[in-house]
Amino acid sequence: xxxxxxxxxLSAAGDRAGTILPLTWFTLIVSIVxxxxxxxxxxxxVSRRRVRQTAQIQQVPVTQAPGGLRWISVGLAISAVxxxxxxxxxxxxxxxxxxxxxxxxxxxxxxxxxxWWDIQYEGERPSDIFNTAxxxxxxxxxxxxxxLHGGDVIHSFWVPQLSGKTDAxxxxxxxxxxxASTPGRYRGQCQEYCGAxxxxxxxxxxxQTPDDFRRWRADQLSPAPPxxxxxxxxxxxxxxxxxxxxxxxxxxxxxxxxxxxxxxxxSRRMLAAATLPNNPGTLVAWIQTSQELKPGTLMPDQFLxxxxxxxxxxxxETLK
Numbered sequence: 001x002x003x004x005x006x007x008x009x010l011s012a013a014g015d016r017a018g019t020i021l022p023l024t025w026f027t028l029i030v031s032i033v034x035x036x037x038x039x040x041x042x043x044x045x046v047s048r049r050r051v052r053q054t055a056q057i058q059q060v061p062v063t064q065a066p067g068g069l070r071w072i073s074v075g076l077a078i079s080a081v082x083x084x085x086x087x088x089x090x091x092x093x094x095x096x097x098x099x100x101x102x103x104x105x106x107x108x109x110x111x112x113x114x115x116w117w118d119i120q121y122e123g124e125r126p127s128d129i130f131n132t133a134x135x136x137x138x139x140x141x142x143x144x145x146x147x148l149h150g151g152d153v154i155h156s157f158w159v160p161q162l163s164g165k166t167d168a169x170x171x172x173x174x175x176x177x178x179x180a181s182t183p184g185r186y187r188g189q190c191q192e193y194c195g196a197x198x199x200x201x202x203x204x205x206x207x208q209t210p211d212d213f214r215r216w217r218a219d220q221l222s223p224a225p226p227x228x229x230x231x232x233x234x235x236x237x238x239x240x241x242x243x244x245x246x247x248x249x250x251x252x253x254x255x256x257x258x259x260x261x262x263x264x265x266x267s268r269r270m271l272a273a274a275t276l277p278n279n280p281g282t283l284v285a286w287i288q289t290s291q292e293l294k295p296g297t298l299m300p301d302q303f304l305x306x307x308x309x310x311x312x313x314x315x316x317e318t319l320k
Contacts, residue, residue: 006187009160013186013207014179017162019096023089030082097164100175101143108136109147112155112168114194115201115297116260116273121217130220131248133260134203135268139213140183146176156192159205165191180207187274196296202274216267223251224263225318235315238308246299249319259299266320272297284313 010025012018109120119136123129138144148157150170157176158165166176180186190201208216227233236252243262244254250263268278272294276282288309290299304312 007160007189012161013182013184014162015181016097016164016177016179017160018181019093020164023086023093026089027086030086100145101177101179103143104145104177105142106138107145107147109149110136110157110168111149111151112157112190112194112201113151114153115190115197115294117201117203118151118260121220128221130250130263131261132220132264133268134270134273135206136178136188136203137206137208137213137216138178138180139210140180140207142179142210144178146178148174148176153194154192155190155194155201157188158191159186159188161186162205167192178205180205183207183209183212185269197294200273200275200294202270204270204274219267220264224249226251227315227318231311232315232318234308235311235313238304238312239315242302242304242312262316262319264319266317280313280317283316284309287312 010021010028012021107122109122111118111120117134117136118131119133120131121129146157146163146166148166148168150168150172152170154170155168156165157163157168159178162178162180163176166174168174184207186205186207188203188205190198192198194201227236236249239247239249239262240253244252244256246256246259248255248257248261248263250261254262266278270276271278271282271286272290275294276286286293287302288304289301290297291301
């Protein structure tokens with residue numbers, strides 16, 4: 001299971017993060033020890049050099065106290081030890097984690113945009129390829145190759161319990177990889193300032209058993225269910241007309257690719273790049289007042305009428 005702290009970097013749930021974790025703890029402990037030692041030495045120095053009487057300030061000649069250079073030499077020698085250890089350990093961790101897996105069991109393409117994540121799953125046939133948004137599903141125990149594409153500005157892909165940080169830069173493809181050892185949900189976040197809603201550009205990695213992942217993938221490949229009532233047909237028509245230029249709903253006339261794929265939107269736990277819980281209330285609020293909930297997002301407020309909104313909500317809730 002994932003940590004109760006959403007972006008905890010002090011626990012690991014995969015081989016890649018497991019390689020980095022001991023180094024993180026070492027540098028954290030050394031940093032704390034250094035801060036404590038400096039604070040103690042400052043306190044001792046200040047307390048021992050108190051002015052004992054009010055006297056006129058006079059010019060004091062600069063002299064070299066006996067043993068002064070020895071303190072500096074000993075301090076530098078002690079400081080060099082953890083620095084050398086950290087350097088060697090860091091290079092070793094980079095060598096173990098920087099390259100992609102030799103035999104990935106799954107390949108996904110991730111394209112960050114302002115401010116959401118587009119995830120495309122590869123397949124042996126074109127019909128096996130599909131897109132989802134802001135939620136990455138992976139099978140437990142399988143190394144996953146992540147190809148990062150720059151969508152607009154520089155973003156950074158980071159899942160602290162599974163992976164280190166890798167930038168997504170426009171004009172090039174950077175490689176990262178994930179592997180989870182335990183089923184659960186692991187929070188990810190953009191770690192490169194990318195605009196006003198940078199802090200609200202999160203995603204989730206859902207690690208599942210291989211059987212659960214296969215079932216999820218089969219469900220994602222299916223098109224949207226048919227609208228079998230008049231209200232649902234009206235809702236689908238409104239979605240195609242009002243949303244279809246940006247959003248895609250496979251199996252309908254909504255074929256946009258500029259915004260998240262909505263074909264199975266209700267299968268996701270969160271909305272708006274892991275900003276809002278996915279429930280009927282927040283779904284309606286996001287449709288009508290997205291600019292209030294996430295100012296600057298490219299999705300405009302829709303201002304659907306009292307007859308349009310309930311039918312659109314009902315139709316979207318069938319997209320599971």
